Amino acid sequence: DAGVIQSPRHEVTEMGQEVTLRCKPISGHNSLFWYRQTMMRGLELLIYFNNNVPIDDSGMPEDRFSAKMPNASFSTLKIQPSEPRDSAVYFCASSLRISGNTIYFGEGSWLTVV
Amino acid sequence: DAKTTQPPSMDCAEGRAANLPCNHSTISGNEYVYWYRQIHSQGPQYIIHGLKNNETNEMASLIITEDRKSSTLILPHATLRDTAVYYCIVRVSNTGNQFYFGTGTSLTVIP
Numbered sequence: 478d479a480g481v482i483q484s485p486r487h488e489v490t491e492m493g494q495e496v497t498l499r500c501k502p503i504s505g506h507n508s509l510f511w512y513r514q515t516m517m518r519g520l521e522l523l524i525y526f527n528n529n530v531p532i533d534d535s536g537m538p539e540d541r542f543s544a545k546m547p548n549a550s551f552s553t554l555k556i557q558p559s560e561p562r563d564s565a566v567y568f569c570a571s572s573l574r575i576s577g578n579t580i581y582f583g584e585g586s587w588l589t590v591v
Numbered sequence: 592d593a594k595t596t597q598p599p600s601m602d603c604a605e606g607r608a609a610n611l612p613c614n615h616s617t618i619s620g621n622e623y624v625y626w627y628r629q630i631h632s633q634g635p636q637y638i639i640h641g642l643k644n645n646e647t648n649e650m651a652s653l654i655i656t657e658d659r660k661s662s663t664l665i666l667p668h669a670t671l672r673d674t675a676v677y678y679c680i681v682r683v684s685n686t687g688n689q690f691y692f693g694t695g696t697s698l699t700v701i702p
Contacts (some may be wrong), residue, residue, distance in 0.1 A: 481634075510690070520635070520678075520692035533689065568634050570690075579625065580690055582634030 479503070481583035483569050489589045495557040498586045501550055502571030510580060511544055511554050512568040520568070526552065527574060559590045595679045600697040603673075609666040611696050613679030616660045622683050624655060625690070626664045628675040635678065635692070638664065669700045 482501040490496055502509050510525040524534040529546045537544070541560070546552040556563055566587050572580040596614040603609040615624065625640040639646055639653045641662075646653045652665040666673055678695040 512692075519694055522689055522691060525689060570634070579637045579640060581637065584634050585632075 481569055481571050481581055483567075483583035483586050485586055486584065487587045487589075489591065490559055492560055492590055493558045494590075495555065496559045496563070496588060496590075498554040498567050498569075498588070500552045500554070500569030500583060502552070502569070503581055504550070506571035506573055506581075507549070508572045508574050508580070509546060509552050510570040510572075511552070512570065512582075513565045514568060514585075515565045523554070556588075559588075561590045564589050595681055595693055597677075597679050597693065597696045599694065600699070602699050602701055603666075603669045605671060605700050605702050606668055609664075609669040609673065609698060609700070611664040611666075611677050611679075611698065612661065613663070614661045615679070615681045618659050618681050619683070620659075622681045624653065624659075624662050625680045625682065626651070626653065627678045627680065627690075627692070628673075629678070629695070630672075630675040638677075669698075671700050671702065674698060674700045 484499045508527050511523040512520050513523055514520045521536055523536040524544045525532055526546045542556055544554045566585040568582050568585045570580045570582040572578050623640050623642050626638040627635040628638055629635045639648055639651050641653045641655055655662045676695040676697050678692050680690055
C-alpha cells in the first residue's frame with residue numbers, strides 16, 4: 478500500500494516566487510495534515526482537514542500561506558510570495574478519523590527560499 | 592491536550608535495551624499516549640500507542656504507569672538504525688485529530 482506521497486521532494490526558489498507543495502494522502506484516509514519543521518521551532522502543525530474541509534488553520538503563519546483539499550486524494554499548500562524565512566521541511570500526513578487512530582507522514586518537501 | 596516532558600538526549604549501547612521516559616502528569620482519562628520517531632531527513636514514523644494497558648508490537652514496548660502520569664518506551668535490542676528523535680505525544684483520539692509534537696528525545700545508539 479502506498480504511503481503519503483509528497484512532491485516536490487526538494488525545491489529551491491527565489492524570494493517572491495510562488496511555491497506550491499502537493500500531497501496525496503493514503504487511500505481511504507479522511508484526515509490530512511500539513512506540518513512545517515525547522516531547527517528553531519521543531520514540528521509545527523499548520524492546518525488539518527477532515528473530509529476535505531479545513532478544520533483548524535490556526536497554525537498557518539500568515540496570509541501568504543494557503544492550503545486546499547479539492548478532493549479526498551489531493552491537497553496543496555501554497556506560499557505566495559515566498560520569503561527566506563519560509564525555508565523548512567514541509568510534511569503532509571494523513572489518518573483515519575477513528576478512536577485510537579494514528580497519523581502517517583510523507584517524506585517531506587525540502588524548501589529553500591533564497 | 593496534555594503536555595509532555597522528555598529528556599533532550601540519551602545514549603544507549605548497541606544491543607542493549609533503550610528505555611525512553613516521558614512525563615505527562617496532566618493527562619486526562621481519555622487521552623492516549625503515542626510514540627513516534629524521526630530518523631534524520633525522514634518523516635516521523637509511528638511506533639506504538641496505548642491508553643492504560645502496557646502494549647507491545649514488533650518495534651517496541653510501551654509501559655504506562657498505573658496513575659498514567661508517565662510512560663516508558665522500550666526498544667529491547669537497540670541497533671544503530673534506532674538512532675533518531677523520539678516523540679511522546681498525548682492526545683484525545685476522537686476530538687479532532689491534531690498531533691502536537693514537542694522537542695522529543697534524541698537517542699544515539701553507540702556501537
